[in-house]
Amino acid sequence: MERSAAAFENDLNLKATELRLGLPGTDNEPDHQQSSSSSSSQLIKNNKRSCSEMDGARQTGQQQESGAPAPKAQVVGWPPVRNYRKNVLEQQKKPESDTGSGMFVKVSMDGAPYLRKIDLKFYKNYLDLLKALENMFKCTIGVYSEREGYNGSEYAPTYEDKDGDWMLVGDVPWDMFVTSCRRLRIMKGSEAKGLACL
Amino acid sequence: MAYSFPEEVLEHVFSFLTSDKDRNAVCLVCKSWYEIERWCRRRIFVGNCYAVSPEIVIRRFPEVRAVEIKGKPHFADFNLVPEGWGAYVYPWVAAMSAAYPLLEEIKLKRMVVTDESLELISKSFKNFKVLVLSSCEGFTTDGLASIAANCRNLRELDLRESEVEDLSGHWLSHFPDNYTSLVSLNISCLGSEVSFSALERLVARSPNLRTLRLNRAVPLEKLPNLLRRAPQLVELGTGAYSAEIRSDTYSNLAEAFSACKQLKGLSGFWDVVPSYLPAMLHVCSGITSLNLSYATIQSPDLVQLVTQCRNLQRLWVLDYIEDSGLEALAASCKDLQELRVFPSDPFGAVPNVSLTEQGLVSVSEGCPKLQSVLYFCRQMSNAALVAIARNRPKLIRFRLCILEPRVPDYLTLEPLDTGFGAIVENCKELRRLSLSGLLTDRVFKYIGTHAKKLEMLSIAFAGDSDLGLHHVLSGCESLRKLEIRDCPFGDKALLANAAKLETMRSLWMSSCSVSYGACKLLGQKLPRLNVEVIDERGPPDSRPESCPVERLYVYRTVSGRRVDMPGFVWTMDEDASLRFS
Numbered sequence: 001m002e003r004s005a006a007a008f009e010n011d012l013n014l015k016a017t018e019l020r021l022g023l024p025g026t027d028n029e030p031d032h033q034q035s036s037s038s039s040s041s042q043l044i045k046n047n048k049r050s051c052s053e054m055d056g057a058r059q060t061g062q063q064q065e066s067g068a069p070a071p072k073a074q075v076v077g078w079p080p081v082r083n084y085r086k087n088v089l090e091q092q093k094k095p096e097s098d099t100g101s102g103m104f105v106k107v108s109m110d111g112a113p114y115l116r117k118i119d120l121k122f123y124k125n126y127l128d129l130l131k132a133l134e135n136m137f138k139c140t141i142g143v144y145s146e147r148e149g150y151n152g153s154e155y156a157p158t159y160e161d162k163d164g165d166w167m168l169v170g171d172v173p174w175d176m177f178v179t180s181c182r183r184l185r186i187m188k189g190s191e192a193k194g195l196a197c198l
Numbered sequence: 199m200a201y202s203f204p205e206e207v208l209e210h211v212f213s214f215l216t217s218d219k220d221r222n223a224v225c226l227v228c229k230s231w232y233e234i235e236r237w238c239r240r241r242i243f244v245g246n247c248y249a250v251s252p253e254i255v256i257r258r259f260p261e262v263r264a265v266e267i268k269g270k271p272h273f274a275d276f277n278l279v280p281e282g283w284g285a286y287v288y289p290w291v292a293a294m295s296a297a298y299p300l301l302e303e304i305k306l307k308r309m310v311v312t313d314e315s316l317e318l319i320s321k322s323f324k325n326f327k328v329l330v331l332s333s334c335e336g337f338t339t340d341g342l343a344s345i346a347a348n349c350r351n352l353r354e355l356d357l358r359e360s361e362v363e364d365l366s367g368h369w370l371s372h373f374p375d376n377y378t379s380l381v382s383l384n385i386s387c388l389g390s391e392v393s394f395s396a397l398e399r400l401v402a403r404s405p406n407l408r409t410l411r412l413n414r415a416v417p418l419e420k421l422p423n424l425l426r427r428a429p430q431l432v433e434l435g436t437g438a439y440s441a442e443i444r445s446d447t448y449s450n451l452a453e454a455f456s457a458c459k460q461l462k463g464l465s466g467f468w469d470v471v472p473s474y475l476p477a478m479l480h481v482c483s484g485i486t487s488l489n490l491s492y493a494t495i496q497s498p499d500l501v502q503l504v505t506q507c508r509n510l511q512r513l514w515v516l517d518y519i520e521d522s523g524l525e526a527l528a529a530s531c532k533d534l535q536e537l538r539v540f541p542s543d544p545f546g547a548v549p550n551v552s553l554t555e556q557g558l559v560s561v562s563e564g565c566p567k568l569q570s571v572l573y574f575c576r577q578m579s580n581a582a583l584v585a586i587a588r589n590r591p592k593l594i595r596f597r598l599c600i601l602e603p604r605v606p607d608y609l610t611l612e613p614l615d616t617g618f619g620a621i622v623e624n625c626k627e628l629r630r631l632s633l634s635g636l637l638t639d640r641v642f643k644y645i646g647t648h649a650k651k652l653e654m655l656s657i658a659f660a661g662d663s664d665l666g667l668h669h670v671l672s673g674c675e676s677l678r679k680l681e682i683r684d685c686p687f688g689d690k691a692l693l694a695n696a697a698k699l700e701t702m703r704s705l706w707m708s709s710c711s712v713s714y715g716a717c718k719l720l721g722q723k724l725p726r727l728n729v730e731v732i733d734e735r736g737p738p739d740s741r742p743e744s745c746p747v748e749r750l751y752v753y754r755t756v757s758g759r760r761v762d763m764p765g766f767v768w769t770m771d772e773d774a775s776l777r778f779s
Contacts, residue, residue: 088492092469
């Protein structure tokens with residue numbers, strides 16, 4: 001009776017129908033570190049306990065999922081960086097790896113026939129980004145000022161943030177922008193006046 | 199034989215001797231000096247908690263006021279010592295609570311400290327003043343609450359890089375309202391928020407506060423509140439150094455910083471937003487110590503900050519500083535004594551920053567007082583090492599870590615023997631050395647020949663044969679600590695130099711070729727050493743005698759073998775064979 005039940009399950013192909021625990025699209029068990037919602041000290045404890053190559057490999061796995069070039073197989077305790085330091089660096093890098101490989105966002109420009117896509121990770125700061133946009137769309141965006149926005153420019157860059165609001169590019173620190181930007185829209189200067197005056 | 203001076207006079211003379219070395223020498227003069235000295239020794243340093251027992255210490259030195267104890271071997275920092283290995287402080291605290299009621303200071307490194315121990319400390323020593331827990335673990339914020347509540351005379355609470363289980367941020371509120379003697383507080387390792395209002399009130403009522411190192415959870419917007427209440431601060435560790443860009447936040451911060459005229463040391467800087475760095479510019483000229491090793495800021499902002507600190511003596515920084523930044527450092531900071539460059543991406547397959555050997559060479563050229571170096575990089579050449587050695591013959595500490603093991607000189611593809619050889623030959627005062635890259639037995643010959651003042655040596659993925667280890671053990675006269683991993687060193691060199699081990703504090707060897715048989719022999723030959731095999735595969739004699747052990751830890755001791763060993767540690771002594779049968 002049991003054997004046939006097992007065979008029955010296999011026939012059902014539960015995996016394909018996603019009838020199982022775990023996030024859709026993932027094959028493996030949720031990583032201890034990811035599922036742990038406790039404080040950072042818990043995270044540190046987990047790191048310490050499983051002091052084996054597997055721990056290093058798990059870290060490697062995380063990075064591989066994010067699409068970064070796969071690091072070589074790790075040796076326990078090499079390079080000699082203390083756990084505390086490793087954890088802090090990982091925590092500070094986390095926002096980037098969470099959003100997956102690269103940070104591609106759509107860019108639309110008013111009047112252009114089709115949209116483009118760019119990788120926000122590729123740019124170091126606003127200057128870089130705006131220059132690239134100017135090149136890509138053959139337009140002038142001009143210089144940002146906190147008071148006037150892009151007043152006087154032909155075009156103004158705006159973006160949709162995590163909350164779905166349309167914001168003026170340049171208000172928040174670059175790192176904050178990169179993690180909250182969902183898509184870009186290069187508005188005509190005349191339309192953008194409203195945003196700039198806020 | 200008549201005594202020349204009364205006891206009180208001798209005691210007074212001895213009180214000027216602060217170093218243990220001097221006091222130990224005094225003890226050897228004659229019996230009466232030994233007696234007088236032991237009654238007036240106030241500070242004890244125990245470099246290895248298993249080298250001596252609390253009872254022996256207490257019996258010899260009955261009037262101690264300050265104790266410093268170190269526990270786990272250094273390689274425990276890198277996960278090479280399994281959890282549960284030992285180094286428990288409780289037996290020490292228990293013994294001292296009875297014997298040293300006037301104890302004022304406890305400093306611990308790499309030890310397991312429980313809440314129970316902290317509570318016992320807080321209740322046993324009425325005049326307790328200083329608690330420093332460096333890289334310790336095993337306690338929670340409840341233990342800290344006991345310290346805060348009961349230690350009325352506490353001056354220093356320093357938790358540097360310890361692992362604390364954060365149960366609640368309210369422990370800080372346990373400092374009573376009439377507690378005003380705080381001089382130094384370091385909570386930078388705590389993960390979660392402490393009650394800010396409690397912190398603010400504590401700072402406000404601590405007129406002697408000199409050192410304040412906050413944890414990441416303290417927001418930048420609130421930092422001015424603390425600085426305004428403590429403009430006399432000498433050392434500051436910020437919390438997260440990021441906030442929304444707002445002009446009022448910025449001006450508050452700048453104003454608060456400019457009121458701190460005594461600041462000499464800065465640290466913290468997690469999550470740095472570069473726009474807020476200029477708020478600190480006013481204090482830069484007084485800064486002598488700067489720890490930016492958690493600050494993930496890139497070169498232009500980083501370099502601007504660093505080069506403003508013209509009186510810098512110590513800099514810890516991430517490799518985001520790059521060669522160009524180090525060149526600028528070398529040009530601006532002529533008083534630099536210590537440089538540590540940490541890797542921002544230690545496990546990355548490809549370099550993420552432009553930091554090479556050139557950066558270190560620049561600093562060695564430009565900074566005449568440089569004596570201490572810790573440098574992580576991805577490439578090195580013999581030529582660079584030779585240049586560094588020639589530039590800075592007064593180096594005391596040189597620790598180089600090339601991220602990939604066994605990497606040769608990238609220009610000539612030769613081993614780095616010549617380069618490190620130049621270091622030990624030129625830097626005659628060298629006390630600490632860490633090697634990396636491709637190295638043959640030859641480098642050890644150079645080290646054995648020249649490194650006569652070397653006290654601590656760290657070796658990884660190096661050497662060809664036992665000859666390498668033999669050179670080190672037979673040549674390095676001042677060697678105290680030797681730690682080795684993943685090297686083809688085995689029985690011969692170890693057994694031939696067995697007696698040397700009694701002159702050292704400890705030897706660590708992991709993933710080498712030392713056999714179980716040799717360990718047994720060593721343990722039997724030298725009863726004053728503890729020869730401990732750490733092996734997670736089960737009892738060593740379930741495998742052939744020739745089988746190499748996973749890890750070996752050898753240290754001299756006067757208190758015999760450990761009584762608190764976990765299941766994966768075996769001690770090799772005369773009874774070893776009896777115990778296993």
